[in-house]
Amino acid sequence: MTTDTRSTGPTTVEKPAGFTILQIVLIPVIAALNYVTGVIINILKLPLFMDTWATMFGTVVAGFWVGAAGGFLYNIMMAFTLWGLPQWVWGFINIYIAIITWVLWRIGWVTVKSPAKLVAAGIIVGATNVVPTTLISWGVFGLMPTYAGTAWIYAIVLASTGNAWTATVISSIIAEIPDKLISLVLAAVVASRMPARFTLRTPKA
Amino acid sequence: MSNTAFGILKSGYVARDTFVHRLDGRTKFLFFLWISLFNYAFYDLYVTISSLVIVLSLAFVARIQKFVLTVLAIIVLPILLLALGIMAGPFGFAPNKTVLASVQVFGFTVAFYVEGAVYVAVWTSRLAVTITAALLAYLTTHPSDLAAVMLKSRLPYKFAYAFLATIQLIPILTNEISTIYQAQVSRGLNVKAKLIDRFKSIIVLMIPLTLGAINQTQIRAIALESRGFSAPVKKVMLRDPKLEASDYAVMTIIGIMTCVFIYLIWTRGLVPFMVGIQYVRPGG
Numbered sequence: 001m002t003t004d005t006r007s008t009g010p011t012t013v014e015k016p017a018g019f020t021i022l023q024i025v026l027i028p029v030i031a032a033l034n035y036v037t038g039v040i041i042n043i044l045k046l047p048l049f050m051d052t053w054a055t056m057f058g059t060v061v062a063g064f065w066v067g068a069a070g071g072f073l074y075n076i077m078m079a080f081t082l083w084g085l086p087q088w089v090w091g092f093i094n095i096y097i098a099i100i101t102w103v104l105w106r107i108g109w110v111t112v113k114s115p116a117k118l119v120a121a122g123i124i125v126g127a128t129n130v131v132p133t134t135l136i137s138w139g140v141f142g143l144m145p146t147y148a149g150t151a152w153i154y155a156i157v158l159a160s161t162g163n164a165w166t167a168t169v170i171s172s173i174i175a176e177i178p179d180k181l182i183s184l185v186l187a188a189v190v191a192s193r194m195p196a197r198f199t200l201r202t203p204k205a
Numbered sequence: 206m207s208n209t210a211f212g213i214l215k216s217g218y219v220a221r222d223t224f225v226h227r228l229d230g231r232t233k234f235l236f237f238l239w240i241s242l243f244n245y246a247f248y249d250l251y252v253t254i255s256s257l258v259i260v261l262s263l264a265f266v267a268r269i270q271k272f273v274l275t276v277l278a279i280i281v282l283p284i285l286l287l288a289l290g291i292m293a294g295p296f297g298f299a300p301n302k303t304v305l306a307s308v309q310v311f312g313f314t315v316a317f318y319v320e321g322a323v324y325v326a327v328w329t330s331r332l333a334v335t336i337t338a339a340l341l342a343y344l345t346t347h348p349s350d351l352a353a354v355m356l357k358s359r360l361p362y363k364f365a366y367a368f369l370a371t372i373q374l375i376p377i378l379t380n381e382i383s384t385i386y387q388a389q390v391s392r393g394l395n396v397k398a399k400l401i402d403r404f405k406s407i408i409v410l411m412i413p414l415t416l417g418a419i420n421q422t423q424i425r426a427i428a429l430e431s432r433g434f435s436a437p438v439k440k441v442m443l444r445d446p447k448l449e450a451s452d453y454a455v456m457t458i459i460g461i462m463t464c465v466f467i468y469l470i471w472t473r474g475l476v477p478f479m480v481g482i483q484y485v486r487p488g489g
Contacts, residue, residue, distance in 0.1 A: 021429060021434060022426050025422040025426045025429065028367045028371040028373075029418045029422055031367070031374075032371050032374035032377075032378050032418070033378065033414070035378075036378040036379055036414065037411070039379055039382055040386075040407060040411065043396060045396070046407070050407075057415070069367070073367055073371060074371070076368070080343055141284075142328040142488065144288040144292060145291055148283065154291060155296050158296045158298065159295075159296045160297075161297075164298065164299070168488070182404065186411060189412075193412050194415075194419065
C-alpha cells in the first residue's frame with residue numbers, strides 16, 4: 001500500500017521570503033517604543049518629542065529596514081488614530097532618520113565609545129532633518145506654529161521678517177537639533193547595553 | 206499628549222451597537238480618506254466647518270463623542286490658540302490686511318486680522334475633521350475586522366500583523382513603563398528634579414523597558430512560528446466582513462458628494478462660498 005506523502009505531509013518552510021520572523025516581530029516593538037517614549041516625556045515633563053529614538057535604535061540593532069519600517073508604522077498608526085490622515089507623511093521623517101542613522105552607524109559615528117562623533121552625528125541628524133520637517137509643516141499645517149516650546153521664536157522671526165518659511169525653518173532648527181541629538185545618544189546608550197544575542201544587525205564592513 | 210489621549214489609544218475599540226459600528230471597516234476607511242482629501246482641497250471655512258459638523262454628528266451617533274472631543278481639545282485647540290495669537294495677530298503674517306478687531310495694550314494698538322484668522326481657522330478645522338474621521342474609523346472597528354479589512358485590501362499579512370501588534374503592544378508597554386517608573390521612584394528617581402537630571406532619568410526608564418520588550422520578541426517569534434506564520438500557505442481570516450446595504454448607501458452618498466465637490470471646484474474654484482476672502486497659499 002502506498003501513501004501520497006505530498007498531500008498529507010507537514011508544511012515546511014524552506015526559505016521565508018523577505019524579513020525574518022524576528023525582524024517582523026521587532027517592527028511593532030520599534031513603533032510601540034516610539035509611542036511609549038511620549039508617555040515618559042509626559043511623565044518627566046521634558047520639552048522634547050523623542051518620537052524617533054526607537055527608529056534610530058531599531059536601525060542600529062536590527063538594520064535599516066527594521067528601523068525604517070518601525071518608524072513609518074508608528075506614524076501610520078498615529079495618523080489613523082490620534083493625529084489624522086495627512087500626518088502619515090511624518091513617516092517619511094522616520095525613513096529619513098533611519099537612512100541617516102544607518103549611514104552614520106556604518107561609518108562608526110553612532111557609538112558610545114566615541115562621544116564627540118556621537119554628538120556630531122546627533123547634530124547632523126537634527127540639522128538635516130529641518131528640510132523634510134519644514135516641507136511637511138508646509139503641506140499639513142500651512143506653516144503654522146504647532147509647538148508651544150518654540151512658538152515664541154516663530155513669533156519673533158515672523159515679526160522681524162514677515163516670512164512664515166523663515167519662521168518655521170528657524171523654530172525647527174531650535175527644536176530639532178536638541179531633540180535628535182538626545183534621541184541619538186539615547187539610542188546609542190540603550191544599544192550598547194543590549195546583550196549580543198538580541199542583536200539582529202549585519203556586521204559592519 | 207496627555208494621559209487622557211494615551212488612555213484612548215490604550216482602550217482602542219469602543220464596543221457599542223450603533224449604525225457607525227455596524228458599517229464595514231472598508232466603508233469607514235473610505236469615508237476617512239474621502240473627507241480628509243476634500244478638506245485639504247478646499248480653502249473655505251464653510252466647507253470645513255460643515256464637514257466638522259458632519260463628522261462630529263457621526264461621533265455622537267457612534268457614542269464616542271467624549272473620546273473625540275477630548276482628543277480635539279488636547280491636539281487641535283492648543284494649535285488653534287497658538288496660531289491665532291501669532292498669525293492673526295500683529296506679527297506680520299504677510300496676507301493680513303483687513304482689521305477684525307483691535308485692543309489697546311499699554312497705550313499700543315494691537316490689531317487682529319481677518320485673513321490670518323480665516324487662514325488659521327481653515328487649517329485647524331482641516332486637522333479637526335481628519336482627526337475625528339480617523340477616530341470614527343478606529344474606535345468603531347473591532348481589531349479582528351481591521352485585520353480582515355487589511356488582508357481583503359490585499360495588504361501583505363506581515364504588514365497587517367505589524368499594525369495590529371503595535372496596537373496590542375502599546376497598552377502592554379505603557380503598563381510596563383508605569384511599573385518601571387514606580388520601581389525607579391522607590392529607588393530615588395525624582396521627576397521634579399532639574400532639567401539635566403530629568404534627561405538622565407530617560408535612560409534609567411528606557412533601558413529596562415527596551416530590553417524587556419526585545420526579550421519578549423523572541424517568545425513572540427516562537428509563538429508565531431508555532432502557528433505557521435512564515436509558512437508559504439494561504440492565510441485564513443478569523444472574521445470575514447461583508448458589505449451590507451448600509452455600506453452601499455454610504456458609498457453612494459460619497460460618490461454623489463464627490464461629483465458635487467468636483468463641480469464646485471470646476472465652477473467656483475477652491476474658495477466656493479466665502480465672500481471677500483482670497484485663497485492664501487500655505488505660509489501666505
